[in-house]
Amino acid sequence: MVEEETRAYAARTRERAVRQLNDALDVVNEWVALIRQCTEMRADSFKAEDLATDASYGEALGRFAQLSAAVAWFNERGPVIEAGEVL
Numbered sequence: 001m002v003e004e005e006t007r008a009y010a011a012r013t014r015e016r017a018v019r020q021l022n023d024a025l026d027v028v029n030e031w032v033a034l035i036r037q038c039t040e041m042r043a044d045s046f047k048a049e050d051l052a053t054d055a056s057y058g059e060a061l062g063r064f065a066q067l068s069a070a071v072a073w074f075n076e077r078g079p080v081i082e083a084g085e086v087l
Helices: 002-043 055-082
Strands: none
Touching: 002 055
């Protein structure tokens, strides 16, 4: 009984974490789009190759990638961990 309650609580907590991470991902995506707009203005260009060398835009993209990876990890590995499976 305790084990079932603990697993159910873990699943609910992970689901809440995934919802909140997805919300954060949406906001960070919006933020990265704004950083890109600022970069386009500074570079006076809309071309990806002109924006790719901008340090601020690159850092923003990196943060977005890290958050995306965290969301994917929770979605993929969370249920496996809760089930007690080990790779």
